[in-house]
Structure formats: structure tokens, C-alpha cells
Amino acid sequence: MSAPTYDLGTLHGGLRLPGNKAESTRQAIIEVPLPSQLVLPITQHVGDPAQPVVGIGERVLKGQLLAEPDGTLGAPVHASSSGKVVAIEPWPVSRRHGENAPCIIIECDGKDEAIQRADPPVNFTTLLPEDLLTIILRGGIVGLGGAVFPTAQKLMQARTCTIDHLILNGVECESYISCDDLLMRECTGEIISGAQILMHALQINLCFIAVESDKPEAIRALGEVLGEIQDDRIALKMVPTIYPSGGEDQLVQLVTNLEVPSGGLPSDVGCLVQNVGTAAAIHDWVIGNEPLISRVTTITGDGVASPINVRARIGTTIGDVIELAGGYTDRADQLIIGGPMTGKSVTTDRVPLVKATNCVLVSSHTPSSSPTLPCIRCGDCAAVCPIQLLPQQLYWYACADDEDRMREFGLIDCIECGCCDLVCPSHIPLTADFRVAKGRIRELADEKARAVRARQRFEARNDRLQRELIEREKELTQQKELAQKAGPSAIAEILKRKKAQREEDE
Numbered sequence: 457m458s459a460p461t462y463d464l465g466t467l468h469g470g471l472r473l474p475g476n477k478a479e480s481t482r483q484a485i486i487e488v489p490l491p492s493q494l495v496l497p498i499t500q501h502v503g504d505p506a507q508p509v510v511g512i513g514e515r516v517l518k519g520q521l522l523a524e525p526d527g528t529l530g531a532p533v534h535a536s537s538s539g540k541v542v543a544i545e546p547w548p549v550s551r552r553h554g555e556n557a558p559c560i561i562i563e564c565d566g567k568d569e570a571i572q573r574a575d576p577p578v579n580f581t582t583l584l585p586e587d588l589l590t591i592i593l594r595g596g597i598v599g600l601g602g603a604v605f606p607t608a609q610k611l612m613q614a615r616t617c618t619i620d621h622l623i624l625n626g627v628e629c630e631s632y633i634s635c636d637d638l639l640m641r642e643c644t645g646e647i648i649s650g651a652q653i654l655m656h657a658l659q660i661n662l663c664f665i666a667v668e669s670d671k672p673e674a675i676r677a678l679g680e681v682l683g684e685i686q687d688d689r690i691a692l693k694m695v696p697t698i699y700p701s702g703g704e705d706q707l708v709q710l711v712t713n714l715e716v717p718s719g720g721l722p723s724d725v726g727c728l729v730q731n732v733g734t735a736a737a738i739h740d741w742v743i744g745n746e747p748l749i750s751r752v753t754t755i756t757g758d759g760v761a762s763p764i765n766v767r768a769r770i771g772t773t774i775g776d777v778i779e780l781a782g783g784y785t786d787r788a789d790q791l792i793i794g795g796p797m798t799g800k801s802v803t804t805d806r807v808p809l810v811k812a813t814n815c816v817l818v819s820s821h822t823p824s825s826s827p828t829l830p831c832i833r834c835g836d837c838a839a840v841c842p843i844q845l846l847p848q849q850l851y852w853y854a855c856a857d858d859e860d861r862m863r864e865f866g867l868i869d870c871i872e873c874g875c876c877d878l879v880c881p882s883h884i885p886l887t888a889d890f891r892v893a894k895g896r897i898r899e900l901a902d903e904k905a906r907a908v909r910a911r912q913r914f915e916a917r918n919d920r921l922q923r924e925l926i927e928r929e930k931e932l933t934q935q936k937e938l939a940q941k942a943g944p945s946a947i948a949e950i951l952k953r954k955k956a957q958r959e960e961d962e
């Protein structure tokens with residue numbers, strides 16, 4: 457195994473945030489006991505909701521398919537333990553707009569009885585890449601870094617391009633989150649095995665495992681396993697501890713010095729990025745026979761008694777895992793799913809832990825009550841923007857709802873990292889405004905597409921009516937000519953037939 461490379465690459469802007477990770481990394485990952493109830497949303501991925509294939513009252517086994525993808529983009533949902541389906545109903549979930557979403561609710565029987573897999577695991581190296589992708593699709597694997605893009609479809613898209621680098625993302629740049637760090641220390645072999653499966657699926661021979669320079673234990677664990685297996689195709693790469701170096705495009709730039717084009721994908725520059733947790737989940741399914749029914753999550757913040765990392769079944773409620781972390785302290789003010797920069801606050805701990813939940817942050821910090829002041833054009837927001845956007849200009853155009861200017865100034869490339877908010881001396885909620893503006897741009901694009909479709913339908917109808925009119929006129933002329941040849945009695949007969957036809961039509 458080659459030693460980790462220290463060529464740290466460059467990243468524009470970004471911020472050095474306080475880590476706040478020591479508290480949750482003091483002990484090993486703790487297994488959350490099986491809860492009495494599991495709440496499984498049918499949408500835990502980017503794409504269309506999965507459709508339930510089980511009914512209320514049905515007994516299900518651990519790993520059994522509960523909902524299957526419907527549409528071109530989606531992922532199946534599996535039972536995280538055995539029990540009875542007691543309801544399929546809306547339940548509070550963590551979403552951008554905080555609404556309820558349909559969930560399959562299982563009353564666990566405590567037996568944790570697993571389903572027999574129809575196709576037992578085989579040596580993946582003997583499989584054709586497309587067969588391997590079909591297997592990955594069936595495992596319900598999605599990007600566990602938070603994006604939850606269905607992994608099989610991401611790989612399928614990548615196979616249509618020329619890919620030469622697989623990058624495993626072990627960069628956990630947001631404060632408080634440490635689940636990938638612990639996973640890299642404790643499930644190192646699974647992550648590297650997942651990398652080998654991914655390389656076979658992509659038919660490539662180069663993989664970088666990118667880790668931040670402040671994770672010596674993870675780097676040591678990965679180095680040891682790589683030394684043992686002697687797979688020269690895989691190398692470690694250290695990246696600087698700067699937020700947001702773990703963003704896909706930023707990581708591609710740091711690892712390869714290649715820039716993902718505006719509006720493009722890492723595959724445009726020959727890269728495919730997968731989170732280290734996703735690689736481990738692929739190993740667990742392809743080799744270990746277990747679909748994505750659990751994940752490692754950080755439970756942290758000064759609002760919990762003992763910050764920890766846990767492995768919990770998907771569908772366990774947040775309240776259950778917080779109890780395992782010693783419960784709430786009297787400083788618990790807000791509950792955030794995700795990190796402090798990109799997380800979403802929720803108002804209840806009945807929310808289930810889902811495939812996307814990398815962190816539950818219970819914090820005493822209340823949102824800033826500082827009043828928003830006018831922009832003083834200091835330029836600090838532009839200096840920290842990792843995409844090299846001009847947030848102050850974007851803010852004006854967002855306020856003016858000037859879609860053309862927002863596009864021109866690259867709003868659609870904003871990764872909503874929150875760096876500009878953090879440095880703005882006027883406390884302008886730039887990221888929140890950009891999120892709304894991006895939604896508005898998408899809405900306007902949808903409206904335009906709908907208008908184009910309506911115009912096309914209108915023009916097609918007009919063309920059809922025009923053609924019918926010409927046909928009718930032609931037919932009438934022919935009939936007139938025939939009638940003139942046949943004489944008055946034939947004309948009377950034709951008129952009679954026409955009248956009967958009209959009455960019948962009416």
C-alpha cells in the first residue's frame with residue numbers, strides 16, 4: 457500500500473469551523489437495542505416514493521421488501537426487523553418543509569427473524585457489471601452522506617460516461633458529525649471491500665479514499681487494512697480540514713485538481729464519488745446479505761447527556777436513540793437532524809431515523825436574534841464562497857425575483873453550504889433566501905415547460921382542425937360535382953342523407 461498522499465489541493469473560500477467532535481468519538485459505536493416500533497417512510501431517497509407491497513396486519517421478516525421503487529429513480533425500503541405491519545399512515549418526518557409523510561409502521565416482535573434471500577450472495581468478481589448493479593439496486597442502497605441519491609442509478613449513469621477515478625468520501629467537514637470517522641475506524645474492511653465491489657461495477661482500477669487530515673485514527677486503520685490486502689488500486693488521500701471540503705465537487709477538485717463544470721456532475725471529469733458509509737452498506741448487502749436496514753449516526757450536542765455514535769435500525773425514532781445517549785440535558789433547546797450548517801430542525805423526537813440521518817444534534821443554541829441589517833458591501837460572503845459566487849449580488853436579484861440575473865450569476869450552482877451566512881456582519885439570511893429563490897427558479901422552469909407543452913397541444917389541435925376543414929371542403933366539392941352530373945333528384949337524395957347525418961351527429 458502506498459503511503460497517504462499529502463498533496464492537499466486547493467479549495468476556494470470555505471471556513472475552518474470548530475470541530476466539536478471529541479465528545480462523540482470517545483467511545484466505540486454503540487448498537488441501539490431493537491425498538492418496540494419501527495417507522496419507515498416510503499420516501500428515503502431522491503426520486504419517486506416507493507410503493508408499499510405489504511398490507512396492514514401482515515407479518516414481515518427482517519430484510520423483507522416493504523415498498524418497491526415506482527418510476528425511473530428510486531430505491532426499495534426493507535423491514536429493519538421482524539414484526540407486524542400495524543399501519544401505513546402519515547407520520548412526522550425530517551424534511552425541508554417539515555411536513556408529515558406516508559410511513560409503514562411495524563410493531564416489532566422482538567425475534568428479529570431474517571428473511572431467506574432468494575439469490576444467495578456469490579463471488580461478485582464473477583458477475584457482469586450490469587448484474588451487479590441490479591443486485592445493488594435491490595439492496596435499497598442510497599448515498600449515506602446525506603444526498604440519498606439511489607446508488608445503483610448513480611452507477612448506471614456513470615457507466616454511460618468515461619470514469620477513471622472512484623473517490624470514497626470520508627471527509628466529514630461539518631462540525632459535530634463523526635459517524636464516518638467512527639465507521640472508518642471500526643468497519644475499515646467493509647469500506648475497502650465496498651470500494652472493490654464499486655470498482656468492479658464500474659470496471660475501473662483506481663480508487664482514492666479521501667479523509668480529512670484531522671482524523672489520524674481513521675487514517676491509521678485504513679492504512680493498516682490496505683497494507684494487509686495489498687490492493688494497489690486503492691490509495692489514501694488526505695484533504696484539508698476546511699468546510700465544505702466534503703462537498704462532491706469540492707472533493708473532486710481537492711483530490712484530482714479537476715473542476716466539475718457549472719451545472720455538471722463529477723462524471724463529466726471522469727470521477728464518481730461515494731460516501732464511505734455507502735461503500736460499507738454495499739459490502740453488507742452484496743457480501744453480507746443484509747439490505748440497507750441500519751446505519752451509524754452521531755447523537756450529539758450539549759442538549760444530550762453523553763454524545764455517542766450509534767448503529768440504529770432504520771425506522772427507530774429519534775427519541776429512542778437520544779435516550780441511549782443519556783437523554784436530554786436542561787440545555788436542550790432545539791433538535792436538528794444533520795449538522796449545524798445544513799441540518800433541518802424538527803419539532804418532535806417522534807421523527808424516525810432514516811437512511812439520510814447522519815447526525816442528531818440537540819443544541820442549546822437558539823437561532824440568532826440579531827436583527828437583519830442592510831448589506832454594507834464588505835465582500836466577506838464572496839471571499840468564503842467555495843463556488844466563487846457573488847452572494848451579495850445574488851441576494852439583490854433574489855429580492856427582486858430577477859430570474860435571468862440569478863441564473864446568469866450562477867445561483868443554481870449554490871450548494872447551500874451556509875458559509876456566506878456565517879460571515880455576514882449584517883446577519884442577512886443569505887442561504888435561506890437562496891434556497892427559496894432556487895425553488896422559485898425550478899417552479900418557473902416547470903411553469904415554462906408546462907406552457908410550452910400547452911402551446912404544442914394547442915398548435916397540434918389547430919393543425920388537426922385545419923386538416924379536417926380542408927378534407928371536408930374537398931369532399932363537398934366532389935359531392936357537388938357528382939350531384940350536378942346526376943341531376944336534381946340525386947341532389948335531393950344527397951341533401952336528405954346529409955340532414956340525417958347531421959341529426960345523428962347531434
Ligand code: SF4
Nearest residue numbers: 831832834835837880
Ligand atoms: S457579507 Fe453581508 S454585508 Fe458583506 S457583502 Fe455579503 S451580504 Fe453584504
Ligand code: SF4
Nearest residue numbers: 841870871873874876
Ligand atoms: S450558501 Fe451558496 S452562495 Fe453562500 S457560500 Fe455557500 S455556495 Fe456560496
